[in-house]
Amino acid sequence: MSETASLPLHATARANAVLSALRVQLGDKISTNASVCDAHSHGEALPVANMPVGVVFAETSEDVSATLRLCHEHRVPVVAFGAGTSVEGHVTPPDGGISLDLSRMARVLEVNQADLDCRVQAGVTRQSLNAFLRDTGLFFPVDPGGEATLGGMCATRASGTAAVKYGTIKENVLGLTVVLANGEIIQTGGRVRKSSTGYDLTSLFVGSEGTLGIITEVQLRLHGQPEQLSAAVCQFENLDDAVNTAVEIIQMGIPIARVELLDDVQMDACIRYSDLNEYRALTTLFFEFSGSPEAVKEQIAVTETLALDNIGLGFAWADSADERARLWKARHNAFWAIKAQHPGMRLISTDCIVPISQLTALISGVKDDIQKSGLYAAILGHVGDGNFHTIIVTEETDQGYQQALDLDRKIVARALALGGSCSGEHGVGLGKLEFLAAEHGEGALSVMRALKATLDPHNILNPGKLLPEGPVYAG
Amino acid sequence: MSETASLPLHATARANAVLSALRVQLGDKISTNASVCDAHSHGEALPVANMPVGVVFAETSEDVSATLRLCHEHRVPVVAFGAGTSVEGHVTPPDGGISLDLSRMARVLEVNQADLDCRVQAGVTRQSLNAFLRDTGLFFPVDPGGEATLGGMCATRASGTAAVKYGTIKENVLGLTVVLANGEIIQTGGRVRKSSTGYDLTSLFVGSEGTLGIITEVQLRLHGQPEQLSAAVCQFENLDDAVNTAVEIIQMGIPIARVELLDDVQMDACIRYSDLNEYRALTTLFFEFSGSPEAVKEQIAVTETLALDNIGLGFAWADSADERARLWKARHNAFWAIKAQHPGMRLISTDCIVPISQLTALISGVKDDIQKSGLYAAILGHVGDGNFHTIIVTEETDQGYQQALDLDRKIVARALALGGSCSGEHGVGLGKLEFLAAEHGEGALSVMRALKATLDPHNILNPGKLLPEGPVYAG
Structure with missing residues (x-):
């Protein structure tokens, strides 16, 4: 689909022509500075980088419009850039492409x-x-x-x-x-x-x-903003029991604000990184409840019963704002906790989701896959949605990256076999392209390609992302 | 966009050819019986009917596929038909079209x-x-x-x-x-x-x-299914007070199950039709609360306070299942209550929606419009969403219908001016086509038309509905 990808030199020349023309309108909103371009050459996590020919810092919709009009006319690929936090290569520019930075549109x-x-x-x-x-x-x-x-x-x-x-x-x-x-x-x-x-x-x-x-x-x-917030932690000897607790909370329709799972490996890292020394390196659920005081009290009572029925090792409460903040900060720093334990190593955060009834089977299988891979990997997830991430630690080498990808492929294959999706929230970008046909089927993909061809006939908008090449629905 | 519309004879001949070919595969799933065709010639409410050339009663996705394949090949328009309850002319067949009835796909x-x-x-x-x-x-x-x-x-x-x-x-x-x-x-x-x-x-x-x-x-x-349900009714001397109560419930984030408004005209009809003799012909809110017993109790307490602060004339409770059913049956029969009071007359149910902060201004304006029109019309609505219907009663004549349309146009114009939409839930069909450009703008419509042309290049799928004619986005 990418007509420009095989013509990097011509494409670059076209992009430079567009940037020159744009300078008349946009002046110093345009940069071709090497360090600026480098900062726009990649997102997070995925080791795929490519320098844009230049960066346009749009300040209005009209700036974006002016840029696209010229890119469209001159067949120059363009990729939007916000904070650069995407983890599947979404913001990596194609050869000869322009990065369109929207971070100044911050009102x-x-x-x-x-x-x-x-x-x-x-x-x-x-x-x-x-x-x-x-x-x-x-x-x-x-x-x-x-x-x-x-x-x-x-x-x-x-x-x-x-x-x-x-x-x-x-x-x-x-x-x-x-x-x-x-x-x-x-x-x-x-x-x-x-x-x-x-x-x-x-x-x-x-x-x-x-x-x-x-x-x-x-x-x-x-x-x-909810009237009251309350947080709690419950640990489990067995992964199944923790997952089942989360699944039952959803099935009972408890309007829980958050329920997050950290496996034993992840919890071990969090205990060290965030000084959670009162906890053990066991599978752990972090809960947050919100609502009126009465509603929170009721949600907590039911959740506690479910957790203890699933052999939870007792509920630890975080009633003060400080203690709640400490717990949830530890959860939010889960990735950095792994990172701190593995200086100089690469971390890959995978993402998949299944119907919640399949979650126990999936996570158990993934734990097996991790063990067989010989890699260090931690699981943490938005378990109430059936969504979880495996953070895989590898060497900063091609071989290390390939080992991580091999493990990720096994995880995704398990998720798809259980009726799941290869991404609950990270998106496709470049990283998940290979799984789309298995997940959606060629029929649906051919419709998506037809929509793409209709709205972007010259394939200038983030070409090569989201859709693998293949047949286009033509009626 | 409709290439067949101007060729009714040729179109009919093509449709007959398709039906003949389909008979080989689908046998007696096909009917050209006049009363069957008549039953598929229109939906509810909108006085627009057109006979289909024939009706295909699909029993599987493959039956639908076989039908569309031939319709696509022979350029025969086809319209899906379920229960025929749509109120904006969606299911009215185009000239020379086939009605594809899915009611046997009921598993x-x-x-x-x-x-x-x-x-x-x-x-x-x-x-x-x-x-x-x-x-x-x-x-x-x-x-x-x-x-x-x-x-x-x-x-x-x-x-x-x-x-x-x-x-x-x-x-x-x-x-x-x-x-x-x-x-x-x-x-x-x-x-x-x-x-x-x-x-x-x-x-x-x-x-x-x-x-x-x-x-x-x-x-x-x-x-x-919620553990507990509870219903209540509150009446108001002033429309504004009733609307404000509903708006405040939403703004406070009370997870109310239902909150419906009936204006004085509608309530008068419901009192007569459903023997709600304990109530007066005043603006009325019907509430339903659901959840755990504690949660319901809390929702009720807050709602009652809000209603009384807005000069509500007291809360009437429906705690028993029978009493709850009686109240909500009266609400669901609102349309029939109007109908019963106006035998032989036509009822038009309009539909519009605004951001809830604009609801008081809108409904007050609409009450003025109704009064000026000289028509009998009642207002009832899903007031928690900002969505409401005006049921307009007119003569069963073209002139009567035009009077109703004139009033509806005034209502929609008010809704659009207040940042609303011309339909919260009835859809566009034929009835709302004229408002789409004002609501969405030509830019968005040109994109919609491009999507339509891409997925249905021969314009056989319910042609003439949802999208007014105009420019097609071509990049």
């Missing part, structure tokens, strides 16, 4: 307190949005790891630890401003809580990884 | 209790699904009026009284089986609670009103 445009919604530019990060909202009594719940931008979160259909209660970004986006391949600016969706008029373009662009258009503004649902 | 294919999901054929109605689920402890919450099919509900992006708590059909569909225009059968989505792999085809087909493909199977989220 909260409006907050409608009465309607529990807001509008932000794509470069606003979730942390800065929540800082902005602090005094309103509202918050935005979707929390992928890292200081991701809302535009990037939309593009990869991100979620995080709070999806079990509040849904993913998909359920929390009401509308978008999108710049199409030819530079045209459109609005999708709106501010209403539901609508049944027209094709759901918002959902089409959410998760499209910059391959169908560039998202420049996002209308978001907000939520009331 | 629940699987229920996964542990994962809270199920798979149904498109012709299963929501009532029959819930009857099937009764002993499982689970239920499916989306409840448009009428005995609609799940396929039809997906096609129109339906919702109902429970959307305020459980979301619309869109939030409750995990995946689909879809037959494309050329007869190819694809799967979209899956069984996992979230995924970030590939374009969201499920959301693209949901709400596409049979114009992009025919939905034959649906994977649905289910929910646990």
